[in-house]
Amino acid sequence: MKKLINDPEDVVSEAVAGMAVAHADLIRVETDPIFIVRADAPVAGKVGIVSGGGSGHEPMHGGLVGPGMLDAAVPGPVFTSPTPDPIVAATKAVDAGRGVLHIVKNYTGDVLNFETAADLAAAEDIEVRSVVVDDDVAVKDSLYTAGRRGVAGTVLVEKIAGAAADRGDDLDAVAAIATRVNAQVRSMGVALTACTVPHAGEPSFDLPDDEIEIGIGIHGEPGRARIPIEPADRIVDRLLEPILEDLPFESGDDVLLFVNGMGGTPLIELYIVYRRAAEVLAERGINVTRHLVGDYTTSLEMQGASITVLKLDDELTELWDAPVETAALRWGR
Amino acid sequence: MKKLINDPEDVVSEAVAGMAVAHADLIRVETDPIFIVRADAPVAGKVGIVSGGGSGHEPMHGGLVGPGMLDAAVPGPVFTSPTPDPIVAATKAVDAGRGVLHIVKNYTGDVLNFETAADLAAAEDIEVRSVVVDDDVAVKDSLYTAGRRGVAGTVLVEKIAGAAADRGDDLDAVAAIATRVNAQVRSMGVALTACTVPHAGEPSFDLPDDEIEIGIGIHGEPGRARIPIEPADRIVDRLLEPILEDLPFESGDDVLLFVNGMGGTPLIELYIVYRRAAEVLAERGINVTRHLVGDYTTSLEMQGASITVLKLDDELTELWDAPVETAALRWGR
Numbered sequence A, B: 001m002k003k004l005i006n007d008p009e010d011v012v013s014e015a016v017a018g019m020a021v022a023h024a025d026l027i028r029v030e031t032d033p034i035f036i037v038r039a040d041a042p043v044a045g046k047v048g049i050v051s052g053g054g055s056g057h058e059p060m061h062g063g064l065v066g067p068g069m070l071d072a073a074v075p076g077p078v079f080t081s082p083t084p085d086p087i088v089a090a091t092k093a094v095d096a097g098r099g100v101l102h103i104v105k106n107y108t109g110d111v112l113n114f115e116t117a118a119d120l121a122a123a124e125d126i127e128v129r130s131v132v133v134d135d136d137v138a139v140k141d142s143l144y145t146a147g148r149r150g151v152a153g154t155v156l157v158e159k160i161a162g163a164a165a166d167r168g169d170d171l172d173a174v175a176a177i178a179t180r181v182n183a184q185v186r187s188m189g190v191a192l193t194a195c196t197v198p199h200a201g202e203p204s205f206d207l208p209d210d211e212i213e214i215g216i217g218i219h220g221e222p223g224r225a226r227i228p229i230e231p232a233d234r235i236v237d238r239l240l241e242p243i244l245e246d247l248p249f250e251s252g253d254d255v256l257l258f259v260n261g262m263g264g265t266p267l268i269e270l271y272i273v274y275r276r277a278a279e280v281l282a283e284r285g286i287n288v289t290r291h292l293v294g295d296y297t298t299s300l301e302m303q304g305a306s307i308t309v310l311k312l313d314d315e316l317t318e319l320w321d322a323p324v325e326t327a328a329l330r331w332g333r
Helices: A008-022 A084-094 A108-123 A153-166 A171-183 A232-246 A267-283 A314-321 B008-022 B084-094 B108-123 B153-166 B171-184 B232-246 B267-283 B314-321
Strands: A027-031 A034-038 A048-055 A072-078 A100-105 A128-133 A185-191 A211-214 A225-228 A254-261 A287-294 A304-311 B027-031 B034-038 B048-055 B072-078 B100-105 B128-133 B185-191 B211-214 B225-228 B254-261 B287-294 B304-311
Touching: A008 A027, A008 A034, A008 A048, A008 A072, A008 B267, A008 B287, A027 A084, A034 A084, A048 A084, A048 A108, A048 A153, A072 A084, A084 A100, A084 A108, A100 A108, A100 A153, A100 A171, A108 A128, A128 A153, A128 A171, A153 A171, A153 A185, A153 A254, A153 A304, A153 A314, A171 A185, A171 A314, A185 A232, A211 A232, A232 A267, A232 A304, A254 A267, A267 A287, A267 A304, A267 B008, A287 A314, A287 B008, B008 B027, B008 B034, B008 B048, B008 B072, B027 B084, B034 B084, B048 B084, B048 B108, B048 B153, B072 B084, B084 B100, B084 B108, B100 B108, B100 B153, B100 B171, B108 B128, B128 B153, B128 B171, B153 B171, B153 B185, B153 B254, B153 B304, B153 B314, B171 B185, B171 B304, B171 B314, B185 B232, B185 B254, B211 B232, B232 B267, B232 B304, B254 B267, B267 B287, B267 B304, B287 B314
Parallel strands: A048 A072, A048 A100, A100 A128, A254 A287, B048 B072, B048 B100, B100 B128, B254 B287
Antiparallel strands: A027 A034, A034 A072, A185 A211, A185 A304, A211 A225, A254 A304, B027 B034, B034 B072, B185 B211, B185 B304, B211 B225, B254 B304
16 A cells, blocks of 8 residues: 555544645634534524545535535544544534534445434524435445445535535525425446555455446445446437436536546546536536536545536526635635 | 556547547637647637647636637647647638737747747747746756746736736737746645556656655656655655745735646645645745645646745736636636
């Protein structure tokens, strides 16, 4: 295992320490327990938004904390859910009296620990709603998950819910927007290589030199099929077909097309994927009116990509376009 | 070789086609010859700025085209200089009568081809100045290069020169600012793994499972030393020491600290590197007043990172902070 790390036990604490010093204008980092919070939290008059989950998917979620998006992010150990304790602490830190939304990716550990944290926060008179994101169409029920997994669509839920909170929506309204985005977003990914969790020291799974995994999970969970490597256009078709059929997305729909890198794939390849995906959508009469291309929901150094399609309407488009200022996503301020 | 590509010969043309459709609000792509240009070029009353070089370093340079930064970028084949022809075409496309600055990384092929292009443009009455960037302190003279190589510091030159052009500086003044940034910026990188050029199909060099290359070039050119893998903090110290001694950077200096990913390294590791680099600078009384963390000057899927330090003054800080709107870097608009 070759990584730019010190002791594998210190990976998360040192990385968030690096974030704290790099982005002191946007965030501060609490260390006991560990969470990342907006420098100006709690923000008066605003619903708070907290997300979190295992580390190793950066910039999600810590790089998405800031005006217009998350108020706090709770990083667990690599690929391991955070315990309820830091989730409660983050929830308290962002509550300004209008309640707090938890955005939770659908993994059994995350769901349980966020539920426990919500109960504990409620016991301290903080109103909490939770929205569970399950955008991955690859498989139903998986390693770590009952039901569908939450993957890169989570970034879109967080951006749009963040904008809703920013414009002053109340807790029910922010939760309703997040629920609506989750209902209209679908994703699927492919892995070309595995990744290595630092404290494990060995790749999470084996993938032969000439094979890829279609429908991979963001922790390397099995997908739909392991097949020989193919040209990118064919792989994109394999990912898009189940995404488009699932909602379904139809001719005349306006969508946001998001091509996400898994961490180890060059940007040049993501644009090759984007090109084909946009071509397929155009052929079907689906209008790509917004886009996102880059590494936002990663799996450490895994090579691969995922495609996410979100059906837009005027309100979601306006919320997507609203100003955001985070380490990883910023525009309009 | 497993990559998300179709025919290796089509990698650059398909990737720029993907950029064109994703970022139609910012750029357009010319295909014969290939270059990427601001959608609104030429911009009346403004000095034009063109950069370019071999592909495989994305988002540099195509992802840095837009208001406040580059007017055009000329991508050669992967790790291969563009010919003079597209450089001339890009130069013409961005000339608004106030002349054009070429920002060129110091590689023999790039320097020669940009020189030829400048001569051809001059023959058509376009005034061109060139600034050659050579920020890499690792080695003097290298594979492909006489003198020092141009690496990630190029991104800082492009941002700051772009801001100078944006505020209305004339060609001599923009060239002087770019020259000043180059004179005050130093970089050095480390590779943990090699990368594979698509049309070659094999890794560019061999790096044993337990060794790293200190002072690597962005095309995998040899650096200063090949050593056994070490903790990240020790590696950071090895990169920073020659950077700080070279200018030298001294107690009381204000600097921009830039930790750049080579393409295959997780963001979480870049923050571990940033943390240590900031710590070392603080110990030396050097003030980090601006920062950049992420993949901006990559080497395909190479795992590794580089550190860049730029000495700031009030003017350079103001130009760094000026609004920019490109695919890869945006703030303030």
